[in-house]
Amino acid sequence: MAAVETGRYHRTYESQLRLWHTRPQLIRIGVVAVIAIIVPFVFDNYWLSLANTALIASIGAIGLNVLVGYTGQISLGQGGFLAVGAFTSAILTDRMGVPAPLSILMAVATTAVIGVLFGLPALRLKGLYLAIATLASQVVILFIVRRWNFLTEGQGFVDVSRLEVFGFKIERSTFEQQWYIILIIVTVLVAITATNLFRTNIGRAFMAVRDQDIAASAMGVNLTRTKLTAFAVSNAYVGLAGALLAHYSEIISWEKFTMDVSILYLAMIIVGGLGSIAGSIYGALFMTFLPIAVRMFGEVIGGVVPQVQKQLPAVEHAAFGLVIIIFLIFEPRGLNRIWQRIKDFFGFWPFRY
Amino acid sequence: MRTRAYQHSLSGSSMAAGQPLLEVEALSLAFGGVKALSEVSFTVTSGSIHAVIGPNGAGKSSLLNCVSGLYRPTAGSIVLNFVAGEEGRKRTQRMSAPSDEREAGEKSIERRALTRLKPNRVARLGVARSFQNIELFDQLSVLENIMLGRHIHMKQNLAAAFLWTGPARKQEIAHRVIVEEVIDLLKLQAERSKPVGTLAYGIQKRVELARALAMQPALLLLDEPMAGMNAEEKEDMARYILDVHELAGVTIVLIEHDMNVVMDISQQVTVLDFGKVIADGTPAEVMKNPAVVEAYLGAQK
Numbered sequence: 030m031a032a033v034e035t036g037r038y039h040r041t042y043e044s045q046l047r048l049w050h051t052r053p054q055l056i057r058i059g060v061v062a063v064i065a066i067i068v069p070f071v072f073d074n075y076w077l078s079l080a081n082t083a084l085i086a087s088i089g090a091i092g093l094n095v096l097v098g099y100t101g102q103i104s105l106g107q108g109g110f111l112a113v114g115a116f117t118s119a120i121l122t123d124r125m126g127v128p129a130p131l132s133i134l135m136a137v138a139t140t141a142v143i144g145v146l147f148g149l150p151a152l153r154l155k156g157l158y159l160a161i162a163t164l165a166s167q168v169v170i171l172f173i174v175r176r177w178n179f180l181t182e183g184q185g186f187v188d189v190s191r192l193e194v195f196g197f198k199i200e201r202s203t204f205e206q207q208w209y210i211i212l213i214i215v216t217v218l219v220a221i222t223a224t225n226l227f228r229t230n231i232g233r234a235f236m237a238v239r240d241q242d243i244a245a246s247a248m249g250v251n252l253t254r255t256k257l258t259a260f261a262v263s264n265a266y267v268g269l270a271g272a273l274l275a276h277y278s279e280i281i282s283w284e285k286f287t288m289d290v291s292i293l294y295l296a297m298i299i300v301g302g303l304g305s306i307a308g309s310i311y312g313a314l315f316m317t318f319l320p321i322a323v324r325m326f327g328e329v330i331g332g333v334v335p336q337v338q339k340q341l342p343a344v345e346h347a348a349f350g351l352v353i354i355i356f357l358i359f360e361p362r363g364l365n366r367i368w369q370r371i372k373d374f375f376g377f378w379p380f381r382y
Numbered sequence: 383m384r385t386r387a388y389q390h391s392l393s394g395s396s397m398a399a400g401q402p403l404l405e406v407e408a409l410s411l412a413f414g415g416v417k418a419l420s421e422v423s424f425t426v427t428s429g430s431i432h433a434v435i436g437p438n439g440a441g442k443s444s445l446l447n448c449v450s451g452l453y454r455p456t457a458g459s460i461v462l463n464f465v466a467g468e469e470g471r472k473r474t475q476r477m478s479a480p481s482d483e484r485e486a487g488e489k490s491i492e493r494r495a496l497t498r499l500k501p502n503r504v505a506r507l508g509v510a511r512s513f514q515n516i517e518l519f520d521q522l523s524v525l526e527n528i529m530l531g532r533h534i535h536m537k538q539n540l541a542a543a544f545l546w547t548g549p550a551r552k553q554e555i556a557h558r559v560i561v562e563e564v565i566d567l568l569k570l571q572a573e574r575s576k577p578v579g580t581l582a583y584g585i586q587k588r589v590e591l592a593r594a595l596a597m598q599p600a601l602l603l604l605d606e607p608m609a610g611m612n613a614e615e616k617e618d619m620a621r622y623i624l625d626v627h628e629l630a631g632v633t634i635v636l637i638e639h640d641m642n643v644v645m646d647i648s649q650q651v652t653v654l655d656f657g658k659v660i661a662d663g664t665p666a667e668v669m670k671n672p673a674v675v676e677a678y679l680g681a682q683k
Contacts, residue, residue, distance in 0.1 A: 042554075042555045042558045042559075043551070043555060046551065046554060046555070222544040222545075225543060225544055225545065225546035225550070226540075226543050226544060228543075228546060228550075228554070229542075229543040229546070229550045229553075229554060230529070230530075230532070230533055230536040230538065230543075230553070230554075230557075231538050231540060231543045232543065233522070233526055233529060233530055233533075234530070234533060234538075236519060236521065236522055236526075237519045237522070237530050237533075239519075239521075240518075240519035240520050240521055240522065241517045241518065241519055241520075243452065243501075243517060244513060244517035244518070244519070245519070245530070246451075246452075246500070246501040246502050246505075247450055247451075247452070247501050247502075247504075247505055247510075247511050247513075248502075248505055248510075248530050248531060248533055248534070248593065248597070249502050249505030249506050249533050249534035249597070250502055250530070250533055251502045252502070258540070262540070304521070
């Protein structure tokens with residue numbers, strides 16, 4: 030049970046339905062906002078590029094969490110769906126001259142449609158069986174991306190021209206800063222819309238399908254429609270992440286969307302917290318900065334144990350696996366739950382509960 | 383201080399009491415060679431509590447699953463009667479205005495077969511149910527669980543949901559009002575915001591009842607609402623069921639093992655044994671029926 034704010038009496042349902050009620054909550058939001066604003070002025074390009082990667086990952090992780098964490102439909106096809114978004118937007122802008130904002134929107138729509146298509150097995154399959162079916166979507170999409178010469182014109186990669194939005198073009202010198210601003214706005218919009226979705230009947234139906242699908246159908250929830258809507262919404266976000274990734278990295282090839290990527294995203298939402306929007310962001314940040322932390326650790330410890338530095342890629346993989354295992358054992362509900370417990374500790378203090 | 387009265391009728395049917403609401407005709411259900419139900423026929427009249435009893439494995443739950451669309455019967459028909467124009471979402475509008483006591487006679491009665499419908503279509507026609515083994519949405523709060531009972535009455539507008547401000551919020555608040563009345567009726571105020579997974583068994587059973595009642599059902603199917611309870615809890619639950627029946631005016635089909643409870647609260651009893659109806663009548667009639675005595679107690683020597 031979370032700490033409850035006391036002395037606060039809601040007089041309308043409207044006030045109770047607000048997301049933020051207490052002053053500490055508003056202060057925390059303010060602090061996060063201030064940090065987000067000063068980041069581009071404080072950090073250099075290297076750290077900003079990491080931040081941008083983490084923000085794109087956040088959008089993708091929120092998308093995956095809508096499907097896996099909220100609707101309970103396991104998906105191993107994340108990499109493939111990112112590829113759909115990335116290639117759609119890249120090809121539309123570069124070869125067909127569609128303006129970037131429009132091509133991104135079209136990528137979102139395309140990924141949503143293809144997501145629904147590959148979501149059809151979910152109407153019959155559950156759990157592990159569905160995981161294998163979505164694994165097939167990963168393999169199929171990646172196969173198409175690798176072998177269909179039209180996509181890369183036989184080069185094996187697509188060059189994407191620098192992002193241009195309504196005549197405003199990203200500058201070489203302030204590339205990372207400008208992208209940071211774009212990505213933070215998009216991430217906030219994605220987080221808000223996803224949060225809103227789960228305050229309404231549609232999102233509740235997703236969660237009902239996850240918890241008890243038979244009872245949900247007896248309550249009048251159309252399972253077919255709900256599951257396919259979940260696939261569409263989830264993959265729309267994933268497609269957005271893919272399209273942004275294409276425009277941000279300016280070159281895409283199939284290597285960016287392998288099975289490893291799908292598993293990395295699953296790791297993000299497990300570490301961050303299944304069924305939590307904030308958790309998706311925590312998880313994306315955590316998994317993006319984990320290899321950096323391991324590398325820094327290797328440098329520090331390199332003087333004492335040089336083997337660690339020599340075997341750095343292996344150590345990174347080991348750390349990746351270890352983190353997932355540790356979370357699954359000690360806090361399956363992820364970083365989001367840990368953060369809640371910290372808040373509760375201070376909320377209840379000096380009592381334990 | 384302002385007091386609040388119940389402003390919404392929780393019954394989704396304005397059929398006059400005593401008219402047939404649910405008609406089950408020659409219903410048969412077989413799983414391979416096992417005949418779970420054979421030629422089961424009975425009628426539930428509007429405004430009654432109709433108990434279905436029988437020894438373990440008699441086919442009671444199978445019968446309920448057939449009615450709510452979870453099983454597809456091999457033969458026979460299940461027909462729900464309702465006043466024309468009252469099914470599904472159309473009822474929502476009627477609920478917003480205080481329902482006047484209309485004579486069902488002047489309205490035409492519509493008959494709808496449930497036999498080929500999917501569970502969600504059956505629910506949309508106003509058949510709500512609870513489950514024998516609690517099937518709540520564990521990770522959601524009591525409030526969210528009961529709000530899911532409103533699902534059939536709510537519009538699904540994805541764009542509005544993303545925006546929240548506007549129609550989505552308005553809809554949530556409008557339905558919250560009805561949910562709060564259900565919470566009041568079943569005294570779940572203290573549990574409102576707790577995750578249902580953490581609640582005691584008896585309260586979970588009551589949340590299931592609340593979730594079904596929030597649908598404003600024409601017909602409420604309760605599968606062993608008192609299973610696994612002690613005498614005191616059973617008494618409480620019986621009281622809640624009577625409240626739902628008398629205050630909210632909902633027609634109830636009840637599966638129950640405890641004969642005392644059945645005799646006390648139901649007006650009509652159907653007894654099943656090995657998938658067949660062996661008796662049908664008022665509690666007093668059924669209790670005297672030798673076939674029932676044999677099924678329950680064994681033949682007297």
